[in-house]
Amino acid sequence: MEPRDVRAAGAVVTRKGGEVLLVHRPKYDDWSFPKGKLDPGEHPVTAAVREVAEETGLDVRLGPALAPQRYRMSTGRWKWVDYWTAKVVGSDDVTGYVPNDEIDAVEWVEWSAATHRLTYEHDRETLAEARPLRRKTRALVVLRHAKARSRDAWRKDDRERPLIRLGQAQSQRLVPLLAAFDVTSVHTSSSVRCVQTVAPYVDTTGWPAKLYDELSEEDATVEGVVDLVDTLLEAGESTVVCTHRPVLPTVLDALQVPEVKLEPGGMLVVHHRKGRVVAAEVLEP
Template structure:
């Protein structure tokens, strides 16, 4: 007897992004602080899940994750370690892929003033033990389990290759002053929400113009200072100098962007204990470190 095979997912999946937002709740009396997770209730489906939503056309998944949390809960968050993506088939036989990160709230985590709407009618901080029972889907419970294991704070170092610059063969003066192309300027602008998603607070770049110009839009948008370093320039970089600088940045335990050039990048990754991924212009690697060791690595870029 033959059986009917399940429908095949459509060629183009529905892509979504969200975050598992965790906090330690204020102590109640003599009770110890309890780990809580932020959950939302969708009246249309009568389910409890994590804040998430579809990625808009042309939007990066990292940006979408932060945006969706803000839209569905009213809270601004920064992303930490990535979690395994969820994949499942939805109505119509289409495959849905949801990208998740562990996240922490940037400012106030009070959701008592949240105004219910047709999409999300409840937002609650729920103790993790209770959330395991409240979550409506098995795959969300698995994601929560992974997030709890990865909740510990990490040092984030974002290694960025500068955006597209004018060709070296078309530049006759000092290479340090070789500027970004129009495409590179657009890439620098598009990097702003990606860097903001990780709330990078320390911006260190090669002193060459094309590197500085790559991070200035983010610095202007968030009011951060750009620190230029000759030790990251093609002309002045040495193995010892790069090693000392990267070790200083890791030891400082700040969320850092390090922007430099292709010839210097292998030395940077070597200090971080990683193979050189050979980044394209405008690409970055987000390294999550604990005690100086990489525990998670992401690669992102803009066109």
């Protein structure tokens, strides 16, 4: 029986001026992107942000996803690395970085020089893929509410149907995922199960939630959804829109992205720039 793949995540971090962030590992004497193994039960998105912070001291927010790398390690096991583009939040100065046994150098390297500095061909391929996606984007996260009580077993107004324990756990796990995409604006259906889905993020960050009847199953209209989506695409911040499965096709149609199936607590992260969709990815809870 072949051993399980090693799962890891990282980011291609870029900044204005055409530079990319690289790290040097003394154990392997190689130059690569900041990355690392997932902790047990950790989502790759959360791991990517955490590993960049641990290896470089920089806090980042993620942009469009890149193709994952899969290669055989010297141990014979396969390694699967998920990558995203990323931008630094706050100062990007690494001159004060203190070397250690794991990472002894962190440098901003000009793009063409980085191509030659990187040790591995799979990293050079990832760098080339990241180049057209290096401009800063905003995220519009389309979120299906977390797992709620069964509709058949609920006798009251469906708008008041709450999350079950699994849904509450899913809503907690959404907090670092939404933070990874720098969500600072929260928009949700006024139905209880949607409000409860975004509540942990609102409570953790302090960003207030704006409630909309027009995002609920009962009151959603094409015109209302389109107007809201257009407004959010023009906004200068990353946002989350929490709604219901029957309303999702209208939201995705307004975004002009292909329809996807989202499980309870799942999200479609739509990356946009100047009102134009650049990339989109599905993230399951």
